[in-house]
Amino acid sequence: MPYKLWFGVFEDELKLAEKFEDSFVNAVNEKPIPFNVAELGIKVLGREYYRTLRRVAIGVAEKRIREELSSDERYIISLVKALESVEEIINVLKEKEEDLEANAIGEKFLEAIENMKELRDEIEREIDVVMAKIAPNLYEVAGAKLGAKLIEKFGGIKKLAFASSNKIQIIGAERSLYKAIARMKRGKDAKIPKHGIIFLHGFVRNLPKKKRGKMARFLASKISIAAKIDYFRGELDEGLFESVKRRFEELRREK
Amino acid sequence: MRNVRIINGIPATKSRYGSHYGERVIEIGGEKYREWIPWRSKLSALILKGHEIEFRGDERVLYLGASTGTTLSHLADVIDEGVIYAVEYSAKPFIKLLELAKERENVIPLLYDASKPWLYSGIVEKVDFIYQDVAQRNQVGILKANADFFLKNDGSFLLMVKAKSIDSTAEPKEVFDAVVEKISRDFSILETGSLEPYHKDHIFILGVKI
Ligand SMILES: C[S@@+](CC[C@H](N)C(=O)[O-])C[C@H]1O[C@@H](n2cnc3c(N)ncnc32)[C@H](O)[C@@H]1O
Numbered sequence: 001m002p003y004k005l006w007f008g009v010f011e012d013e014l015k016l017a018e019k020f021e022d023s024f025v026n027a028v029n030e031k032p033i034p035f036n037v038a039e040l041g042i043k044v045l046g047r048e049y050y051r052t053l054r055r056v057a058i059g060v061a062e063k064r065i066r067e068e069l070s071s072d073e074r075y076i077i078s079l080v081k082a083l084e085s086v087e088e089i090i091n092v093l094k095e096k097e098e099d100l101e102a103n104a105i106g107e108k109f110l111e112a113i114e115n116m117k118e119l120r121d122e123i124e125r126e127i128d129v130v131m132a133k134i135a136p137n138l139y140e141v142a143g144a145k146l147g148a149k150l151i152e153k154f155g156g157i158k159k160l161a162f163a164s165s166n167k168i169q170i171i172g173a174e175r176s177l178y179k180a181i182a183r184m185k186r187g188k189d190a191k192i193p194k195h196g197i198i199f200l201h202g203f204v205r206n207l208p209k210k211k212r213g214k215m216a217r218f219l220a221s222k223i224s225i226a227a228k229i230d231y232f233r234g235e236l237d238e239g240l241f242e243s244v245k246r247r248f249e250e251l252r253r254e255k
Numbered sequence: 256m257r258n259v260r261i262i263n264g265i266p267a268t269k270s271r272y273g274s275h276y277g278e279r280v281i282e283i284g285g286e287k288y289r290e291w292i293p294w295r296s297k298l299s300a301l302i303l304k305g306h307e308i309e310f311r312g313d314e315r316v317l318y319l320g321a322s323t324g325t326t327l328s329h330l331a332d333v334i335d336e337g338v339i340y341a342v343e344y345s346a347k348p349f350i351k352l353l354e355l356a357k358e359r360e361n362v363i364p365l366l367y368d369a370s371k372p373w374l375y376s377g378i379v380e381k382v383d384f385i386y387q388d389v390a391q392r393n394q395v396g397i398l399k400a401n402a403d404f405f406l407k408n409d410g411s412f413l414l415m416v417k418a419k420s421i422d423s424t425a426e427p428k429e430v431f432d433a434v435v436e437k438i439s440r441d442f443s444i445l446e447t448g449s450l451e452p453y454h455k456d457h458i459f460i461l462g463v464k465i
Contacts, residue, residue: 005377027377032404038315038338038380050338054363057378058356061349061366068346068366132391133345234347235323236390238455 003033006053007041014044020056072134073156076127080152083123090116136236137226141219141244146200150223153197161224161231169220172196198223203248211251218247256302257310258333259291266291266302268332275328275355289332293453296326297388297415300453306446308413308461313337315382317405319369319397320389323351324362330386331359340379344368370397372404381407388415395437402442402464411463412442418456427456435460 002011006024009015017023042049090113097109124145131144135157138147153171154160160168170177173196183190194213198204204215222244229237258269262281267288274280279290293300301308313336321327321341331339341356342365343349349366356364367375369389382405387398398414406412416434418427435447442462450457 003377024378028374029376030373033376036381037377050363051360053378054356054360057363057365058353061353061364064366065346065349065353072346134347136345230347233323233351234345235351242455 004029005033005037005041006056007045010040014040016044020052021060024056024060072130073151076130076134076148077152077156079123079127079130080148083120083127086116086120086123090120134234135227135230136234137229137240138223140236140241141226142223143201146197147223149197149200150227157227157231161227163224163227165217165220165224168223169194169198169216170196172198203244207248207251211254215248215251219244256308256333257312258335259302260288261303262288262290265293266299268329270332272328272332272358276323276325289329291329296329297450297454297457297459298326298330298386298413300450301448301459303453304448304450306448306459306461310334314384315380316340316384316386317379317382317401318342319385319387319401321352321364323348324355326386326388327352327362328355328359331355331362334361337361338363338380340365340382342367342369342375369401372401376404379405381405381410383407383410385410385412387412390415390417390420392421394421395434398438399441406464408464411445411461414438414460414462415450416458416460417454431458438462
């Protein structure tokens with residue numbers, strides 16, 4: 001069995017690669033290699049072994065980073081769009097199923113709904129995995145699904161990071177906002193919406209109505225910070241979620 | 256620990272290099288020490304809490320979940336004659352990790368998913384030590400797979416476990432018990448301990464491959 005190593009392929013004897021960058025990315029083996037890669041490598045490359053390995057690793061990573069940064073983000077946006085379509089399809093199918101319930105074909109609709117629900121769950125799991133990787137702070141503070149929806153609505157992590165927290169708080173409720181503004185212009189009473197899709201967050205939803213606005217505002221400001229850290233550093237700040245949780249508990253206890 | 260000393264109540268590593276993440280550099284007797292803030296690094300918290308892990312300084316180490324290289328930079332000071340393979344799958348923090356790898360001769364940066372060790376199986380050699388801090392639901396599986404591929408017999412590992420990343424609703428104690436139980440099926444555990452108050456609801460597990 002040939003063993004694929006970063007500096008070549010070993011089968012009875014070693015065939016040194018022409019370009020280490022190529023052999024490096026192809027150094028995939030289904031099973032553990034039964035000998036020590038570095039021992040063999042040092043026999044071939046001598047004292048330069050680690051220096052060469054490090055140079056190749058850095059070169060390959062530099063190229064891959066640029067590709068990954070943009071492709072991961074495009075991927076999450078596509079996933080969110082797919083999720084929304086599938087949710088819509090489920091709703092339509094449910095309506096039709098109710099119309100046709102009494103007929104034999106109603107069964108077929110139930111089956112289709114079940115399939116779509118499986119697909120929806122699969123997409124949600126994928127969103128979870130990708131969000132944890134590309135936006136660990138949004139993942140903790142907003143949750144995978146809401147975080148991904150915000151990225152999609154704003155058109156990327158960068159735009160979300162530079163958006164005002166007011167906008168984050170009400171995005172998704174633009175329609176009622178415009179309606180309210182129009183009413184006010186006509187001199188009528190109107191309620192300005194206090195939250196858009198941020199309402200999806202358990203900490204907003206699970207508070208009594210009159211406290212939700214406060215929570216939504218606080219959460220939006222923390223989401224804004226989370227997006228900034230994810231955009232600039234990409235490293236998890238453990239304190240961020242704790243502060244959101246504390247605020248939630250405060251509001252819940254407040255009379 | 257080798258090359259580590261406690262200065263004004265905080266660990267620091269003897270280093271030939273400057274600051275990596277904004278930590279202070281202190282000079283004592285002509286030697287430079289980089290302050291190792293326990294709130295920023297779980298390994299520093301572990302040391303400050305009085306636990307000991309011995310290194311010779313020439314170990315081969317596999318570091319899973321290296322992020323921007325905060326802890327890695329100190330471990331690279333400790334294992335200054337060894338080699339550390341640093342795996343991280345997220346591109347953003349990896350940018351900063353690359354800066355470190357360019358500076359440090361003993362750091363090999365690997366942009367890979369640690370749950371797929373076969374992808375880097377022809378790159379990483381057999382190692383003496385695995386340091387894992389991935390904050391992932393399947394972290395026990397990740398450890399097991401990497402130990403199968405790369406850890407020498409008698410090689411040891413240090414696993415940092417965050418309760419919330421495994422189950423965000425369960426009691427931390429229950430989560431930790433379950434992880435320890437799962438790990439002890441495949442490894443022999445030497446020591447476990449909490450990282451409070453520096454890292455809330457985190458424990459470490461030190462063990463060896465049998
Ligand atoms: C808590 S942070 C690590 C902090 C770092 N060890 C330190 O102390 O400086 C966890 C890191 O693991 C990474 N991670 C999570 N799952 C991973 C996987 N399957 N493969 C590689 N890296 C992973 C995350 O992207 C994140 O950067």
